[in-house]
Amino acid sequence: MTEPIVKGRNLVKRFGSVTGLNHADFDLYPGEVLAVIGDNGAGKSTLIKCFAGAHTPDEGQMWVEGKEVAFKSTHEAREHGVETVFQTLAVAPALDISANLYLGRELRKPGILGKVFRTLDKKRMRKESGEHLQDLGIMTVQNITQSVETLSGGQRQAVSVARAAAFGSQVIILDEPTAALGVRESAKVLNLIQDLRKRGISVILISHNMPQVFEVADRIHVQRLGHRAAVITPKTHSMNDAVAIMTGALQVPESEQTLGPVNVPV
Ligand SMILES: Nc1ncnc2c1ncn2[C@@H]1O[C@H](COP(=O)(O)OP(=O)(O)OP(=O)(O)O)[C@@H](O)[C@H]1O
């Protein structure tokens, strides 16, 4: 049987007296789009922040590609191929688009200039950023040297998504990627997610937008009160069911959940 590419068991995360995660389980299978839904405060962001290396769980275990991991930084998670676009965007507003795309993994000039003097290869970064953005087709930016603070909220979000998608990651986590986007931009992000899936990348999509979730997800993890309440699919359950599970009005026995992988083209 296919093993999860990202797995968590019994994860607990406390913030003082507040419990963010309360014995949460999690499974993401290779090549799937897994939506994570749940009410405000259900622990969705806290959950993915553990896999993103932004939080260290107080209890529980995590695995990536079958290997147990204990990430101490987002950098470490990235080295394991897990890239995250956080709900509160981690872009550097004063820097331009290409600098943001390459933040933390800047390209150096070849030879002694790069190796000894650490000179950045801005020209190459700009050229390649332009190509990445064009490839992804999610934004039209006239000028790649435009600083990110001058972009619209939606364009900034697009830069973050592009950043996550551009670097050969295996797992991409998107926390509310379309919340700030207009209809057209949202549609582009959904296309991008489908594109990533076609390229064999596994995607975790946190969203409150039910129609989007039901359109794009292979499986839907419903988070409630800090743990996984159920895993359903758009084929087995309706949007009303999903909302009922979120609010606790509906409980789904394990035999009616989709805890294992569904057939996804890889
Ligand atoms: N850094 C923090 N310090 C204190 N409490 C926190 C912190 N981060 C999260 N929490 C608490 O943990 C719980 C889960 O929060 P989380 O952000 O994971 O919810 P969420 O499901 O992502 O909600 P939303 O849909 O509003 O984004 C909430 O009660 C929240 O107040």
Ligand SMILES: [Mg+2]
């Ligand atoms: Mg959140």
